[in-house]
Amino acid sequence: xxxxxxxxxxxxxxxxxxxxxxxxxxxxxxxxxxxxxxxxxxxxxxxxxxxxxxxxxxxxxxxxxxxxxxxxxxxxxxxxxxxxxxxxxxxxxxxxxxxxxxxxxxxxxxxxxxxxxxxxxxxxxxxxxxxxxxxxxxxxxxxxxxxxxxxxxxxxxxxxxxxxxxxxxxxxxxxxxxxxxxxxxxxxxxxxxxxxxxxxxxxxxxxxxxxxxxxxxxxxxxxxxxxxxxxxxxxxxxxxxxxxxxxxxxxxxxxxxxxxxxxx
Amino acid sequence: xxxxxxxxxxxxxxxxxxxxxxxxxxxxxxxxxxxxxxxxxxxxxxxxxxxxxxxxxxxxxxxxxxxxxxxxxxxxxxxxxxxxxxxxxxxxxxxxxxxxxxxxxxxxxxxxxxxxxxxxxxxxxxxxxxxxxxxxxxxxxxxxxxxxxxxxxxxxxxxxxxxxxxxxxxxxxxxxxxxxxxxxxxxx
Numbered sequence: 001x002x003x004x005x006x007x008x009x010x011x012x013x014x015x016x017x018x019x020x021x022x023x024x025x026x027x028x029x030x031x032x033x034x035x036x037x038x039x040x041x042x043x044x045x046x047x048x049x050x051x052x053x054x055x056x057x058x059x060x061x062x063x064x065x066x067x068x069x070x071x072x073x074x075x076x077x078x079x080x081x082x083x084x085x086x087x088x089x090x091x092x093x094x095x096x097x098x099x100x101x102x103x104x105x106x107x108x109x110x111x112x113x114x115x116x117x118x119x120x121x122x123x124x125x126x127x128x129x130x131x132x133x134x135x136x137x138x139x140x141x142x143x144x145x146x147x148x149x150x151x152x153x154x155x156x157x158x159x160x161x162x163x164x165x166x167x168x169x170x171x172x173x174x175x176x177x178x179x180x181x182x183x184x185x186x187x188x189x190x191x192x193x194x195x196x197x198x199x200x201x202x203x204x205x206x207x208x209x210x211x212x213x214x215x216x217x218x219x220x221x222x223x224x225x226x227x228x229x230x231x232x233x234x235x236x237x238x239x240x241x242x243x244x245x246x247x248x249x250x251x252x253x254x255x256x257x258x259x260x261x262x263x264x
Numbered sequence: 265x266x267x268x269x270x271x272x273x274x275x276x277x278x279x280x281x282x283x284x285x286x287x288x289x290x291x292x293x294x295x296x297x298x299x300x301x302x303x304x305x306x307x308x309x310x311x312x313x314x315x316x317x318x319x320x321x322x323x324x325x326x327x328x329x330x331x332x333x334x335x336x337x338x339x340x341x342x343x344x345x346x347x348x349x350x351x352x353x354x355x356x357x358x359x360x361x362x363x364x365x366x367x368x369x370x371x372x373x374x375x376x377x378x379x380x381x382x383x384x385x386x387x388x389x390x391x392x393x394x395x396x397x398x399x400x401x402x403x404x405x406x407x408x409x410x411x412x413x414x415x416x417x418x419x420x421x422x423x424x425x426x427x428x429x430x431x432x433x434x435x436x437x438x439x440x441x442x443x444x445x446x447x448x449x450x451x452x
Contacts, residue, residue, distance in 0.1 A: 026407060027370055076368060086426050091366040092379065094429055095359045100383055102432065104354035107361075108344055110425035112334045114418055115305060116274035117267050 003049075010046035011055070014062045017042055021065030024072060031072040039066045179213045180222045183236045195225065195232035196259065204257065211255055225251065266296075266307065266333045273400065273414060275310075275332035293331060306336040310418045332418045356380040356392045357401060361412065362429050364402070365422055370409045376402075 017039055024031050043062050050056050095103070135141075142150065161167045170178070187193045199214055201207040214234065217223045221241040226233045232253070265276040265284055281289040297307040310330050339347070344354060359379050364371045373393065381389035393410075396402045400415035416422070 027367060027372065027409060086362075086366050086430055088363070088366040091362050091429065094432060095362060095379055096382060098429075098432055100352050100355035102355075103358040103383065104341065104344075104351045106425055106428040106432070107354045107358035107420075108339055108341060109428060110421040111338060112306075112308070112336065112419055112421065113339070113347070114274055114308075114415070115267060115333045115335065116269045118269050121268075121270070 007049050007051070007055075010049050011058060013042050014046060014058050017062050018058075018065045021062075021069050024069050025065075031069050031076050034066075034069050036066060036070060036073075039069075176213055176216055176220075176222070179210065180217055180236065183214075183217070183223060183234060184238075187234070187236050192226070192233045192235045195234050195253075198234055199255075208255060211253070215253075266331055273330075275330050275418070277330050278328045281331060300333065301336065304336045305333055308332045308334045308418055310414065330414070330418075334419060352384045352388070353392060353395075356384045356389070357396060358425065358429075359383050360393075360396060360402065360410075361416060361420065361422070362425065364410060364412055365426055370405070370411045373404065373408065373410050376410055 020029075020034060023029055024034060039062075043059065043066070047059065050059055139150070156164075158167065183193065183198065186198060195214070199207055199210045201210050214223070218225045218234075221237065223237060224235040226235060265280060266274075268274075276284075278289075281293070285292050293307050300306055308331065310332065312329065341351065345351075359382075360376050363376060363379050377386075377389045377393055380392055384392060393402075397404060397410075397413070400413040402410050402416070403413040404410055412422075
């Protein structure tokens, strides 16, 4: 083998050794996986082929990497002899089998929370005052954001806020009462009304809102929901009759645009 | 000095106490510890690196100890809930700490998220990891490995936690099933 080939193979071996050491440092392998005697033998074998600065740096990196692994082996031995040593695979198995309540209880039995209080101090108050005084005015800061001409704040009345959906025009209970009244009127003839015909609003958003209100009407006993074949029927009650006994049945109704089109 | 939080971390460093109380500050702390017993509190000294790992460099052992006041006894589940802790958060913290300890104080973040995810749901695992890192129970080092944080060293009796875990027996299969996604919450 030529000297060049020998040097190239030596570099490769050292690089592989460094990579192994890095993997061990990153907890991918057990530190005892590396045979230190063999690692030192590799470093020693290539020590007479060091020519350039890069070769020497590589050699130095290999030595320090091996030294770190020796340190990890030492820490590992100290850890294994301490009370904290538990096999990681056993811990993972235990964690998988224990309930959340049990784990929480174990933590609580070993937990002594720190008592800490937060307060204003003279120095923090001073700092806040200096910050406030040093702060640019609102208009100066606004200029930096390039937001264009400043529009003065304006007042908005209740109706406008309701249109913007910031506030509700009617209280929820009132809305429910109105819808219950509407349901009773719609069902005057047959005593019941088709669910989809009743919840359908002028647009999809309104339909969703009506369906939600209807779900509350049924939950609170203002109406009954009956299923006959493929159709759903709403039967209003003269008086609200909340279900006090037994467990209520949850009945999800998906609202898709296709369903609404079919109901038209 | 011990009770009030100055900056991010509560408690006081030994040099701060030395400056404030003089050379005999340890005697004062012993007396304080005695007085706090009636309130079920104690003074806890935390060494810079309790779980030692090999760390080359000239800084070894140069950091100062820190003193905290902590609860001497332990909390009941109900009391913990009153402090804003949910059962699944406590369980997730226990799982994370146990795993990091078993891996000699360092573990990969992804592995921890998987273990927490089995207890608290995958999405909550991500936020809980951030919470534990932010509050100081865990710390992330420059290599992206997660290790035990200052708060764990101050608040947790790790040998007791590991002992309880090692001695534990699994409950019935029904309650030990891993949770689906975000169905882990016990209370709102």
